[in-house]
Amino acid sequence: MGVTSFTQEFTTSITPSRMFKALILDSHNLIPKIAPQGIKSIVFVEGDGAVGSIKQTNFADGGHLKWLKHRIDAIDSEKLVCKYTLIGSDVTFDKIETVVYEVKFEASADGGCVCKMTSEYHTKEAVELKEEEIKQGKDKAMGLYKVIEEYLVANPDAYA
Numbered sequence: 001m002g003v004t005s006f007t008q009e010f011t012t013s014i015t016p017s018r019m020f021k022a023l024i025l026d027s028h029n030l031i032p033k034i035a036p037q038g039i040k041s042i043v044f045v046e047g048d049g050a051v052g053s054i055k056q057t058n059f060a061d062g063g064h065l066k067w068l069k070h071r072i073d074a075i076d077s078e079k080l081v082c083k084y085t086l087i088g089s090d091v092t093f094d095k096i097e098t099v100v101y102e103v104k105f106e107a108s109a110d111g112g113c114v115c116k117m118t119s120e121y122h123t124k125e126a127v128e129l130k131e132e133e134i135k136q137g138k139d140k141a142m143g144l145y146k147v148i149e150e151y152l153v154a155n156p157d158a159y160a
Contacts, residue, residue, distance in 0.1 A: 004121045004129040009114055010142060012149045016105035016113035020080040021159040022148050023115075024103065028055065034151045035144065036060065051075060054087070066090040073100070080105040095129060097122045115145060
């Protein structure tokens with residue numbers, strides 16, 4: 001098994017703590033509300049959001065995926081960091097065993113923040129993964145960050 005890592009960054013005028021609260025701590029409530037065309041629901045199938053909890057994301061009809069399950073491996077509300085692992089899906093991935101994500105929210109000089117996401121793709125034996133092969137998923141994740149940013153700009157008291 002090999003490991004291929006990708007990092008992406010997103011800058012926003014929203015403070016790190018607001019982005020963390022919206023995107024990590026309350027994503028199961030917020031995302032289906034503001035992006036129902038893509039995500040039908042997010043539910044905890046085990047736990048309540050603490051380390052070890054398992055969260056299932058159910059996608060809107062008509063997409064490639066119906067659902068994904070992630071396990072929360074670490075969450076630090078002071079350092080604004082979350083680490084989680086993709087542990088299941090309705091689709092069998094032919095090249096990937098699992099994916100480990102780490103999301104960090106760091107303050108920027110302008111009062112906003114930089115959201116840094118690192119994705120570690122643990123591939124099956126003798127498989128090499130190219131960035132183009134995972135581009136669609138990365139683009140959707142960045143699109144979701146933008147939707148949350150727009151919501152927080154329009155609702156300045158939310159997650160304050």
